[in-house]
Amino acid sequence: MQMFAPEAASASPHTAKPIITLNGVTKTYGNGTTALRDVDLAIGQSEFVSLLGPSGCGKSTLLRLIAGLGEISAGRIDWPQTAHTARGEPEHDIGFVFQEPTLMPWATVFDNVYLPLKLKRMSRRQAAPIIRDALTKVGLENFGKAYPRELSGGMKMRVSIARGLITRPSVLLMDEPFAALDEITRFRLNDDLLAMWAGQHWTVIFVTHSVYESVYLSDRIVVMGARPGRVTADIRIDEPYPRSEAFRLSSRYNDYCRLVSAALHETMT
Amino acid sequence: MSEAPIQHPPDIYGQVLKVALPLLVGAIFLIVWQIVVTTLGVPKFVLPAPTLIWQALIGNFWSLMGSLWFTLTVTVEAFIAAVIGGVALAVLFAQSRWIATAFFPYAVILQVTPVVSIAPLIIIWVGYDNVRLALLILAWLVAFFPILSNTTLGLRSTDHNLRNLMQLYGASRWRVLTEIQFPGALPFILAGMKISGGLSLIGAVVAEFVAGSGASTGLAWRIIEAGNRLDIPRMFAALGLLSVLGILIFGVMSLIEYLALRHWHESAVRREN
Ligand SMILES: Nc1ncnc2c1ncn2[C@@H]1O[C@H](COP(=O)(O)OP(=O)(O)OP(=O)(O)O)[C@@H](O)[C@H]1O
Ligand SMILES: [Mg+2]
Numbered sequence: 029m030q031m032f033a034p035e036a037a038s039a040s041p042h043t044a045k046p047i048i049t050l051n052g053v054t055k056t057y058g059n060g061t062t063a064l065r066d067v068d069l070a071i072g073q074s075e076f077v078s079l080l081g082p083s084g085c086g087k088s089t090l091l092r093l094i095a096g097l098g099e100i101s102a103g104r105i106d107w108p109q110t111a112h113t114a115r116g117e118p119e120h121d122i123g124f125v126f127q128e129p130t131l132m133p134w135a136t137v138f139d140n141v142y143l144p145l146k147l148k149r150m151s152r153r154q155a156a157p158i159i160r161d162a163l164t165k166v167g168l169e170n171f172g173k174a175y176p177r178e179l180s181g182g183m184k185m186r187v188s189i190a191r192g193l194i195t196r197p198s199v200l201l202m203d204e205p206f207a208a209l210d211e212i213t214r215f216r217l218n219d220d221l222l223a224m225w226a227g228q229h230w231t232v233i234f235v236t237h238s239v240y241e242s243v244y245l246s247d248r249i250v251v252m253g254a255r256p257g258r259v260t261a262d263i264r265i266d267e268p269y270p271r272s273e274a275f276r277l278s279s280r281y282n283d284y285c286r287l288v289s290a291a292l293h294e295t296m297t
Numbered sequence: 298m299s300e301a302p303i304q305h306p307p308d309i310y311g312q313v314l315k316v317a318l319p320l321l322v323g324a325i326f327l328i329v330w331q332i333v334v335t336t337l338g339v340p341k342f343v344l345p346a347p348t349l350i351w352q353a354l355i356g357n358f359w360s361l362m363g364s365l366w367f368t369l370t371v372t373v374e375a376f377i378a379a380v381i382g383g384v385a386l387a388v389l390f391a392q393s394r395w396i397a398t399a400f401f402p403y404a405v406i407l408q409v410t411p412v413v414s415i416a417p418l419i420i421i422w423v424g425y426d427n428v429r430l431a432l433l434i435l436a437w438l439v440a441f442f443p444i445l446s447n448t449t450l451g452l453r454s455t456d457h458n459l460r461n462l463m464q465l466y467g468a469s470r471w472r473v474l475t476e477i478q479f480p481g482a483l484p485f486i487l488a489g490m491k492i493s494g495g496l497s498l499i500g501a502v503v504a505e506f507v508a509g510s511g512a513s514t515g516l517a518w519r520i521i522e523a524g525n526r527l528d529i530p531r532m533f534a535a536l537g538l539l540s541v542l543g544i545l546i547f548g549v550m551s552l553i554e555y556l557a558l559r560h561w562h563e564s565a566v567r568r569e570n
Contacts, residue, residue: 097461124465130458133561134480143476147466175561195466 045109046070047199047231048094052103055089055257063089065256066103073109076225076232078242078249080288082296086257087235088127091201094233095124123197125205127235129184131176131191137163138172141191148195162190165220167213182209189217196228203235218245219272226269239292243284244276251288253295261291345530350537353530361519365538368501368515371429372546375436376497380490382437383444388474390445391452401449408442412500416507428508432515436500440493447489451482484562487554494546502539516542 048071055064063086071077079087092098094105096117107118131140141162145155163169166186176184185208192200206214222245225232236242242249243265251261265284267275275281327347333339334346341349354361386404390397412435420431455478463473505517516535523532558565 092461095461095465097464122465124462126458126462128458130456130462132459132477132480134483143462144466146476147463147468147472177561177566 045073047073047075047107047109049106049108050094050103051106053090053093053100053105054102055086055093055098056101062256064093065258067257067259069250069259071231071233074229074231075248076222076234076246078246079233079235079252080237080239080242080249080292081252081257082254082292083237085252085254085295087252088203089257090252091124091203091233091235095122095201120199121195121197123192123195123200125189125192125200125202127203127207129176129181129188131184131187133176135175136172137168137174137176137179137187140176140187141194144191144195158194159190162194163187165193166190166217182213185209186213186217193224198230200225200230200232202232204237205234206241207237214241221245222269222271239285239288240276243281243288244271249288251291251295260295263288263291342527342529345533349530350533353528354534354537357531357534361516361534361538364514364516364519364535365542367429368498368505368517368539369542371432371436371501371515372498372542375433375501376440376490376494376546378433378437379440379444379493379497383441383489383493384448384486387445387448387452390449391474391478392470397449404442404445407438412439412503413507416504419504420508428505431508432501432504435504436497439500439503440497443492443496444486444489447485447492448482451485452478454485455481484558484564487550487557491547491550491554494550495543498539498543498546 048069050067050069053064053067053069054062056062067090079090081087089098093100107120110118110120112118132143135143138159141159142152142155145158146152160169160172163172166189168183168186168190171179171183171187176187179187185205189202189205192202192205206217209217218241221232224230234242234245247265247267247269249261249263249265250259251263252258253260263284267280267284331347334344345353386400390401415438416431416435419434420428423431423434452474459477459481460473463477468476501515502517505515506521509518509521516539519535520532520539523529523535555565560566
């Protein structure tokens with residue numbers, strides 16, 4: 029394992045207190061596929077971490093395990109700062125945006141975004157302004173009454189993002205949320221996400237295929253390799269927030285992109 | 298980014314044709330029937346002319362309507378009981394694989410045993426003075442299985458990512474059932490109900506044929522009675538009413554299905570590509 033910036037180096041204030049720690053996490057699916065082997069990772073409080081890697085390297089699997097979906101085959105995942113229920117499950121509030129939109133086809137856009145609040149027993153009337161706000165953020169203010177089948181793939185994904193953010197979770201897990209979007213919308217949502225992240229002190233774990241997106245967004249990039257899925261590099265992006273278009277045009281951005289690309293290539297050969 | 302969904306006017310011409318075409322075919326059929334029977338002089342106890350059947354219907358209007366009402370209420374009550382029983386049992390099955398494994402085979406046995414063969418037994422059990430209850434039980438037995446099996450399949454077919462989402466938000470089993478599983482299973486349940494609607498009518502009629510003692514007064518009994526007296530026009534009138542009842546049930550079920558699914562399900566939505 030090659031470390032470009034060792035975890036121990038706590039130059040950034042974010043790494044001070046890990047909020048999630050993974051130790052020797054291994055996942056073997058029922059059909060014998062080992063999706064992850066021996067993953068060690070510590071996610072700091074308020075960190076924006078991107079998981080970057082080739083298709084099939086286990087990014088989605090890792091994200092699901094962190095969320096507590098599915099059994100870990102070996103190793104453990106801890107939430108050292110989080111209170112636990114009597115049954116030993118962490119009582120975190122997670123927002124999860126799946127790789128697929130995962131909407132309820134029988135419900136309107138409004139009701140889909142309302143679901144998490146409904147489960148928290150918030151009334152429709154109370155939730156309405158919050159939902160309108162969230163839909164405006166993703167550019168769907170006129171589509172509250174539409175059904176998912178009436179939306180394009182990218183619009184469905186934006187609904188899914190609005191739903192993931194609606195509870196203002198302290199940990200936000202996103203699985204390639206912007207992959208289906210056009211560049212302009214993606215850039216806008218990138219900036220919106222960063223703005224919200226800066227304001228809320230969220231911890232974000234963001235899965236992406238895109239080197240450029242990961243460099244622009246994250247203060248840390250975890251590069252993964254395939255067969256079996258494992259962490260191959262851990263790169264810190266020491267660039268202050270807020271970031272803007274100026275960063276995208278800077279030579280530092282290019283250097284980071286080259287560095288991350290090289291790390292990614294190394295895992296694929 | 299302020300595009301708005303576009304509303305299309307309904308295709309009225311197509312809708313009218315959809316009703317008018319089958320009606321036209323029916324009318325032509327009746328006219329040909331009438332002409333053939335009168336020109337060939339077919340005896341009325343073999344094949345009565347449509348006009349004769351119409352006279353039989355008018356002549357026995359109130360007794361036939363009473364029988365229609367009897368068969369209709371038995372069918373509807375059995376159907377409602379089948380929906381409640383089938384859905385409730387499916388929900389129970391969906392809660393635990395063990396319950397499902399233990400009981401599903403017995404539901405299958407109930408289904409595969411021909412209703413005609415258990416009808417005499419049920420009638421003896423509930424007593425000849427209580428034939429209506431026996432008919433209800435028999436119609437229920439026939440109607441309930443499609444609902445059970447379809448609902449079970451529907452409840453199991455929930456999008457597992459949606460289920461995961463509910464788990465993340467700490468939703469209770471009940472909330473998962475009401476928010477995700479049940480709405481997702483609705484197309485399956487409605488498909489089951491469409492089959493069951495027809496089956497409960499068949500069950501009610503077949504059971505009455507078996508009971509066939511005069512203690513019941515449904516349409517099946519009118520058919521037996523007319524057969525015994527060789528009053529074939531009246532038999533056809535009762536038969537016609539039975540068909541109308543079947544079509545009515547099918548139509549109502551289709552309408553309910555359309556109304557419930559028109560916004561979202563592939564089966565009810567008009568594609569525009
Ligand atoms: N439910 C499953 N059952 C069996 N194997 C699975 C399952 N889900 C994923 N896998 C396997 O685990 C490996 C990792 O899959 P995963 O979906 O985590 O990859 P990924 O990095 O998210 O890929 P992508 O970028 O294409 O989304 C793959 O080899 C896949 O075949
Ligand atoms: Mg994936």
